[in-house]
Amino acid sequence: MHFTSEQRLDDAVCERTFTLGEIPGILWTPASASAPAPLILLGHPPLGLGRMYPRLAARAQHCAAEGFATATIELPGSGDRPRWPAAERARADLRRAMEAGGPLSDEIIDALILPLVDKAVPEWQAALDALLSLPDLGGPVGYSGGVISIGTRLAVVEPRISAAVLFAGSFVPRAVFEEARQVTIPLHVLLQWDDEGNDRQAALDLFDAFGSKEKSLHANMGGHTGIPQSAGDAAGRFLTRHLKRG
């Protein structure tokens, strides 16, 4: 992990960009932290860190005010990272199927999402290894947002993650749906009720499938990016409740 830049946001947050091998990432730490800060991994949709930066930085500043460090990495095939031919084909198949207006087949969703999950999850784990070796970061670790299939797989395979906020809103392969039953950590699931790009019933079924004893679903009106401030605040309180020590 090599830090490539450092700046202050509003004097309250230290923002450092880094690379982890070929993967770019960003780390935000509260400028005033006196002890190692608990860490929240900020998930995001595969639109590229550059495009997502304003929303990610706003979430990071909000988290820093609560004493959390936050970090994110570029997803495979997004931003400046190399595309791979199968992903391009899967995206073209998805576009054709959506233009045709029919339901999306399991095959299209599997081809689109599974390789992304398979590639991304070990990268987030490697990022976690590197991040937790820094002196200003400690546990526990939370995950928040992004592609729900990545968050689900991470919640199953990564024991250092002790609570997660998941955003319903992406296609979920059958294999990941089955993995959801193995999740045991506390979950706070956000659902935008009128999200045109999201199958509401599939999101409710996935929520039902999660194995966690403590899970809650929070549905709000509006489209994919219309999560109200109060719902964001409630998700923040969930993470604070589960990740703050003592």
Add this chain to the structure above:
Amino acid sequence: MHFTSEQRLDDAVCERTFTLGEIPGILWTPASASAPAPLILLGHPPLGLGRMYPRLAARAQHCAAEGFATATIELPGSGDRPRWPAAERARADLRRAMEAGGPLSDEIIDALILPLVDKAVPEWQAALDALLSLPDLGGPVGYSGGVISIGTRLAVVEPRISAAVLFAGSFVPRAVFEEARQVTIPLHVLLQWDDEGNDRQAALDLFDAFGSKEKSLHANMGGHTGIPQSAGDAAGRFLTRHLKRG
């Protein structure tokens, strides 16, 4: 409205019992209030105020700590109030249908709930008239909990109610389902995901039907009375956001 007793709870809350005609009720006001307090009507299931008192008093104390007055009245046919024969028959029909294990017919649900809603809603409105004439109570008014069909009808017909917390968990007649489309006030709906006495899909359909632009659904694990503390706190924050002036 005649006050029949007065006591302090923990020095912080003044609890007064009253009768409104033949209807018993309870009013809780913050002992320290300097200005007229906003009021939350505390709904409850038709189990009798006596049986519900511990839960209602706890909610009242919680609300008083946030500066709210709260009030509740006995439901028609509950507690010491007279039963009516049609309600007894409807309850017997419900028991038989549930013992038979089949789905409940619309006729059974209508016979059970509609007369209760028709009788209770004008009583809550009369209570509101009396309560708001007291010098220590002011607007705005919220409604929280209880039989969701009563809360839905009240939200439609009573313009003084400006926000409501509704608990999914009772049978909803078709007529009330249609009324839900006319609700426009902000709603915060709680759903216990594993509530055996509640049809989850019907609750989701009702949430979808509410006409309010601002509505949110909060589903938590557990049975009918297992609402976690954090979910109760979030409902309280919703009411504070909508009812606190200035």
